[in-house]
Amino acid sequence: MIKITPLFSGSKGNCTLIQTDKTNVLLDIGFAFKQTMSELTYLGLTQKDIDAIIITHEHTDHIGALPMWTKGCPTAVYSPKNISDYICQRTYCSDITEVDGDFVIGDLAIQTYTCFHDAQECLGYRFSDGHTNVACVTDTGTVEDKLIEFLLPCQTILIESNHDLNMLKNGPYRYSLKQRILSDYGHLSNEQTAELLDKIVDGKLKNIILAHLSEQNNSKEIAFSTALKVLNKHGITEGKDVNIYVADQYKNRRTVC
Amino acid sequence: MLRPRYNKNDLGFSLALVVLIYLFVALIGSTVLQLVLCKVNGISFKDFAANNIDIKTLRGYDIGNIVLMAVSGISIGASAFIYAAITKTNVVKATTMGVKPPIAHIGWGVLATLFLITMMVPLNNWIMECIEKLGFKKPSVDIDMDIVSMIIIACVLPAFTEEMIFRGTIAQSVVGNKNKLASLATVGALFALFHMNPAQTVHQFVLGAFMALVVFRSGSIWTSVIIHLVNNLTAVILSAVGGDAFFEANAIWLFFVGLVGFAGCVVGYLFTTKSKWIVDEEQTVGTTASKVCLGVSIGICAILWVVSLLVG
Numbered sequence: 001m002i003k004i005t006p007l008f009s010g011s012k013g014n015c016t017l018i019q020t021d022k023t024n025v026l027l028d029i030g031f032a033f034k035q036t037m038s039e040l041t042y043l044g045l046t047q048k049d050i051d052a053i054i055i056t057h058e059h060t061d062h063i064g065a066l067p068m069w070t071k072g073c074p075t076a077v078y079s080p081k082n083i084s085d086y087i088c089q090r091t092y093c094s095d096i097t098e099v100d101g102d103f104v105i106g107d108l109a110i111q112t113y114t115c116f117h118d119a120q121e122c123l124g125y126r127f128s129d130g131h132t133n134v135a136c137v138t139d140t141g142t143v144e145d146k147l148i149e150f151l152l153p154c155q156t157i158l159i160e161s162n163h164d165l166n167m168l169k170n171g172p173y174r175y176s177l178k179q180r181i182l183s184d185y186g187h188l189s190n191e192q193t194a195e196l197l198d199k200i201v202d203g204k205l206k207n208i209i210l211a212h213l214s215e216q217n218n219s220k221e222i223a224f225s226t227a228l229k230v231l232n233k234h235g236i237t238e239g240k241d242v243n244i245y246v247a248d249q250y251k252n253r254r255t256v257c
Numbered sequence: 258m259l260r261p262r263y264n265k266n267d268l269g270f271s272l273a274l275v276v277l278i279y280l281f282v283a284l285i286g287s288t289v290l291q292l293v294l295c296k297v298n299g300i301s302f303k304d305f306a307a308n309n310i311d312i313k314t315l316r317g318y319d320i321g322n323i324v325l326m327a328v329s330g331i332s333i334g335a336s337a338f339i340y341a342a343i344t345k346t347n348v349v350k351a352t353t354m355g356v357k358p359p360i361a362h363i364g365w366g367v368l369a370t371l372f373l374i375t376m377m378v379p380l381n382n383w384i385m386e387c388i389e390k391l392g393f394k395k396p397s398v399d400i401d402m403d404i405v406s407m408i409i410i411a412c413v414l415p416a417f418t419e420e421m422i423f424r425g426t427i428a429q430s431v432v433g434n435k436n437k438l439a440s441l442a443t444v445g446a447l448f449a450l451f452h453m454n455p456a457q458t459v460h461q462f463v464l465g466a467f468m469a470l471v472v473f474r475s476g477s478i479w480t481s482v483i484i485h486l487v488n489n490l491t492a493v494i495l496s497a498v499g500g501d502a503f504f505e506a507n508a509i510w511l512f513f514v515g516l517v518g519f520a521g522c523v524v525g526y527l528f529t530t531k532s533k534w535i536v537d538e539e540q541t542v543g544t545t546a547s548k549v550c551l552g553v554s555i556g557i558c559a560i561l562w563v564v565s566l567l568v569g
């Protein structure tokens with residue numbers, strides 16, 4: 001069984017804990033180091049218990065605490081191939097493995113999905129222990145068939161639901177920033193995520209974690225209700241057939257499995 | 258795999274474009290001017306080149322020079338529109354041309370600019386003296402033109418065209434950077450370098466960075482267009498009314514009045530006005546292609562800067 005615990009999720013920083021009985025992996029380490037440590041301590045983990053840190057892409061909200069972490073502990077780092085040099089410059093005494101295709105950490109088999117994002121390379125990951133599949137995909141601007149196929153075998157998905165289109169359009173962001181977020185290489189809106197869920201909720205899906213919400217241009221309520229509408233449309237009961245959890249930027253303390 | 262990028266401004270590409278267009282127009286323009294003036298004056302281009310004739314002595318030079326300066330000025334502004342067209346960006350929104358400038362930002366900006374000139378005229382004179390003492394020719398900013406053409410070609414036109422590309426396009430590519438001081442310094446440095454004139458470098462750097470600050474905080478390009486215009490007009494008026502002598506006589510205290518006044522205005526501006534400057538949540542790392550464009554453009558400008566220092 002794979003357990004997934006979003007520690008921090010949002011534009012200010014992202015970090016997700018993926019666990020099996022034998023393996024502990026952090027997906028991204030983009031929130032403040034101190035807070036990350038205190039959340040891990042709460043879960044009864046120390047730095048040494050983490051077997052690997054897997055990086056999705058090089059934006060600060062995903063690697064912000066990497067220098068601090070690797071300063072104190074040489075945890076193995078897995079980085080997309082095209083950004084490994086960049087990650088290397090921000091890492092102390094850790095081995096960096098270039099991710100270029102499927103790989104294995106402990107009892108986790110991991111597959112990748114290439115996101116549409118304005119980074120040198122951005123990956124989504126799917127974790128499998130032979131029984132369950134868990135996928136985490138954030139920081140992508142496009143819903144495509146490949147993404148649907150990637151998520152279909154999963155019982156649990158952590159998926160981006162970044163912004164509400166109306167809030168973004170009327171919000172205070174300047175033009176270039178709005179264009180960036182709205183572009184095919186930006187972030188998934190609530191509406192896009194709903195479109196995606198519409199295609200996969202009839203499958204094996206049990207848990208939906210909505211993640212990487214924008215603080216300025218979204219609210220938990222709007223993100224939740226947009227996803228809920230899709231479940232209702234398919235006659236699926238939230239809380240019984242499928243659970244929706246909206247990840248918080250600062251505090252979650254909720255493990256999904 | 259090279260993937261298409263979103264329409265956000267890119268520092269390297271936008272700078273490379275304006276440098277390329279500007280140099281191209283300057284090169285073609287001056288060649289065309291020479292050919293035309295030779296024709297008008299009935300001398301062959303061969304004789305003109307062989308006998309080292311001073312182009313300024315040819316009939317029609319004045320008007321030709323005005324046209325050339327106007328065309329190169331326009332080409333600088335055009336590069337902003339060309340960049341927007343290439344990147345399929347809405348130029349009005351991207352350059353913040355559609356935003357009404359807030360009065361308080363204009364007020365503080367203009368006042369600060371006047372103090373900055375007061376400080377920079379003596380400082381520029383000292384710098385020029387130093388350059389002369391080091392054995393180089395004294396750099397100059399003299400433009401021989403009648404006052405009306407001067408105001409239109411050297412004041413009003415650049416105030417608009419340079420702002421469109423420098424604050425409206427190039428600066429917009431760094432506005433999201435986390436390190437705000439570095440963003441301002443980048444805009445100031447590129448602006449100063451682009452002018453390729455050692456006599457003006459320090460002033461252009463501070464002014465360029467300050468105008469970026471005002472554009473970022475006010476959210477409107479028109480604040481810096483107005484500041485730029487006031488700066489240019491003041492410089493022209495000062496030289497027209499013979500302000501040089503006054504500045505030379507009072508250099509030291511004018512410098513300090515300007516310095517204190519400018520610093521005071523910046524502080525006053527920061528504390529009494531509301532800022533629209535939003536830093537990106539995600540910091541992007543530029544592509545290699547963009548970095549190469551940036552490096553090459555800076556290199557070309559730097560070489561021309563040195564050439565202008567050596568030639569005077």
Ligand SMILES: [Zn+2]
Pocket residue numbers: 057059117119139539
């Ligand atoms: Zn990102």
Ligand SMILES: [Zn+2]
Pocket residue numbers: 011014059061062139212539
């Ligand atoms: Zn992100």
